[in-house]
Amino acid sequence: MNHAVRRAGYVVVALLLVLIGQLTYLQVFDAKKLADDPRNSRGYLRSFNRPRGEIVSADGEILARSTRVDDEYGWQRTYPFEDLFAQTVGYQSVVVGSVGIEKVYDGQLSGRDLPVEPKDLPSILSARPRVGTVVLHLNAQAQAAARDALGGQRGSVTVLNPRTGAVVAMYSNPSFDPQPLAGHDPRAVQTYYDGLTSDPTNPALPRAYREIYPPGSTFKVVTTTGALDTGVATPESRYPANTSYTPPQSDRPINNFGGRQCGGTLEDAFRQSCNAVFAQLGVEMGERFVPAIDAFGLNEAPSLDLSPGAEASIGLQPGSFALNKPSFALAGIGQGEIATTPLQMALVAAAIANGGVAMEPHVAARIDDRAGRTVERVAPRRWKRATSAATAATLTEFMIAVVANGTGTAARIPGVTVAGKTGTAQAPGGPPHAWFIAFAPADAPRYAISVIVERGGSAGDEATGGRIAAPVAAKVLRTLLQVP
Secondary structure (H helix, E strand, C coil): CHHHHHHEEEEEHHHHHHHHHHHHHHHHCCCCHHCCCCCCHHHHHCCCCCCCCCCCCCCEEEEEEEEECCCCCCCEEEEHHHCCCCCHHHHECCCCCEEEEHCCCCCHHHHCCCCCHHHHHHHHHHCCCCEEEEEEECCCCCCCCHHHHHHHCEEEEEECCCCCCEEEEEECCCCCHHHHHHHHCCCHHHHHHHHHCCEEEEECCCHHHHCCECCCHHHHHHHHHHHHCCCCCCCCCCEEEEEEECCCCCCCEEEEEHHEEEEEHHHHHHHHHHHHHHHHHHHHHHHHCCCCCCCCCCCCCCCCCCCCCCCEEEEECCCCCCCCCCHHHHHHHHCCCEEEEEHHHHHHHHHCCCCEEEEECCCCCEEEECCEEEEEECCCCEEECCCHHHHHHHHHHHHHHHHCCCCCHHHCCCCEEEEEEEEEEECCCCCHHHHHHEEEECCCCCEEEEEHHHHHHHHHHHHCCHHHHHHHHHHHHHHCCCCC
């Protein structure tokens, strides 16, 4: 009898040890997985029934905060700037989920992922919620300037710090007010969300980093860089004055804008945005054009601390030159198979401004705790070596000439040397897109900018990048550089 009791005791002890082990595993080793499981309703409610930290602009404006409400959740996010930051700050919604900074930095805003030091123990043990403040690189004045400069035209403005990759401004029009999505009435939220997604103007689309377009002549920065780096051209190369270029394997000429005649040195062709020359360069580079394009990051998406992230741009496919030479000619002028996000073209300008290196774009600058102490910084990281410093210096001179006495004179800023490139990109189904990319000051770049105005904006078929997009860039750069 004693033996049987002893055996039963061993079994009970063994079962208790298994139970303790399982509980230890679940609470320690598997805790994060369980907390992040979408079926965990406790974790889901925890994100909404407590305050979150603020999201703050670089110039100190509060872009998102938690406020008390009288319902089962007790707290709700509010967005004081309405549609101005919707496509970057995003929203937190109990009905349709979270996007943007709100999603990517959820753990820091809620306090769950804040680093813990011994001096933090009193605040952890207190009843006061421990939350983080996310401070962005986005500048509210620049963001407002981008909105005002677009003036209701569809398109986007993206501004980067070329030295660090910091996103200083990123505005797309049309936009939307995220506040209704943060509401707690499921029917009202769903109705508003359905209206956004069914709107033909697609205001929920962050055009700056989630939409791709033919970049037109702004892409001649990439073509020129490739031609110089592959030895196909030099700054002294000369080209006969022509009105068009007909690529091999085609009987369809690629015409200069307006049918005008242009040529001369490589810088002359760049300053005049001469299609005939750059279509020819695309063919002369042949397969070497592909890695030159890829060096700027096309055919892949740059890392971006927003959710959803950046869309990948589209370049040429390797091994396609022999059977499709006209596509390489069209790529030389930023048409055909080439399609880029406005963010990608801002990165192209930034790479030239930064001596040939494109930095990884990022929106957040740092995380602060409740006491205002910085507990985490978002460090700059190199993304691509697009070209050599020498080639970047040559392109800088070419781009200065575009603004000084070429197609981009509308981007001039008194007392500031601006380096830029215009683009007028043909697109099926309507007027062309107007583009402009630039950086300033050209001798010590602080900002790189990309502007696209879809379908020519107010000018329609008569639009050019120099006429429509360049003035938008100038207004935003003047705000950032504090030039009246």
